Amino acid sequence: MAAESFVERPSAPVGAGPGTTVPQSSPKPRESVAQRVIGLLRNGAVQTVLAIVALIWLTPTVGLFVSSLRASGEQENSGWWTALLHPGQLSFDNYTKLLGDSGMSRAFLNTVLISVPATVLVVVIAALAGYAFAWLKFPGRDWVFLLVVGMLVVPVQIGLLPVAKLFGTLGLFGSIPGVILFHVAYGLPFAVFLLRNYFAEIPAEMLEAARMDGGGDWLIFWRLILPMGRPAIASLAVFQFLWVWNDMLVSLIFADSASQPLTVALQSQVRQFGSNIDVLAPGAFLSLTVPLVVFFVFQRHLVEGVMAGSVK
Incomplete structure (x- = not known):
């Protein structure tokens, strides 16, 4: 005689007939x-x-x-x-005195004139290049992208002297455009690498559907790629802005006294007046305030960009 099975079976609902199927509970999805x-x-x-x-x-x-x-x-x-x-x-007397100093006020304005264009240019050029490397087909695309990625390992210090000689020949040394161009050149490799990898994760079916509807490359980039890549673009803009705003090495070499940013102006105060804390403290806090405001304004987009791809 066959052994009786003692496996507990789910009971049928009250009032159900002999042929009623007992619904099985779906397994709980695993958390990432x-x-x-x-x-x-x-x-x-x-x-x-x-x-x-x-x-x-x-x-x-x-x-x-x-x-x-x-x-x-x-x-x-x-x-x-x-x-x-x-x-x-x-x-707030120290801040009044600081803002009344023409040299410090000019240095703060120079910092804005350097940081904003350097950030905007890097984001715009990197977004266009990232879309081209991710979805456009042209001869040598992969080799050019590998060359761009290879520039990530080049330290900034290696390019200071050659670029300084080049800018001197072109008449850009000691000017705000020269500082901006240097920041843009050294910020693009990482920016292109970041946005290209993010854009490549966009489903190809969406781009194919847009092309079937008659959308060209520019329309797809403007109406599809940019809105979907907003978290990565915002993260890149925050990182680039903070790096340029807090930079002192590049500006110390490529900027003269009329185009020096706030970091260089504060460094000169330390060199000339070692105990001039009533000037250094408000200047340093003023230099700290703007990056904090930018970070908190774009905090949500920054978190979305960092967490992109972690939750499937």
Whole structure:
């Protein structure tokens, strides 16, 4: 006699006939690594630890801001934290004095005139080149792309002297356009590599459907590629802007006294007036404020660009 099976079977619903099929529950989908990390970050204990770490990281920034509001005599007699107990010591006189200085005001304007065009040019050229390398077919496309990727390993320091001689011949040395061109040239390899790889992940069926509807390459790029590549483009714009805004090496070599940005102007203040903290502190905090504003404005797009491809 066959052995009886003791395997428990799902019971049929009440009132169901003998031929009724019992519905099977679908398996729960597995969570990706990114989803598990996000779930872990929602834990209360983890959030408390992250808040403590954030406060520790913000301490130098808070100290810089408080120092920028104190007079030079008070800086020499006590630490910045003592001003928290005596708010009457704080004032915006240092910022008024800084913005009233024609040299510093001009340096801040030069920083904007260098950072914005260098960022816009890199993003525009890299987007066009990324689309061409990803979806257009032309002779030598892969070899040209490999050449562009190979430029990523070239250090900036190697090109300083040859480019300086070239700019001197062309009359660009010591000018804002020369600094912009150098930043654009050395920012393009990474930018093209990033956007080409992102654009290549766009489904080919969408481009084929657009071409069947009569769309040309320019229309596809403007109406399809750019909207879908917005997270990567925004991430690239943020990184490029922060790199150019905080740069001092390139500007120190290629910019003269009339075209120097804020980083070089602050460095010259350190060299001439080592204890001039009432000028250095507000200048440094002013230089820090703009990148922070840019980061928080584009934070959502930056996170989308970094997390792109991690959740399938």
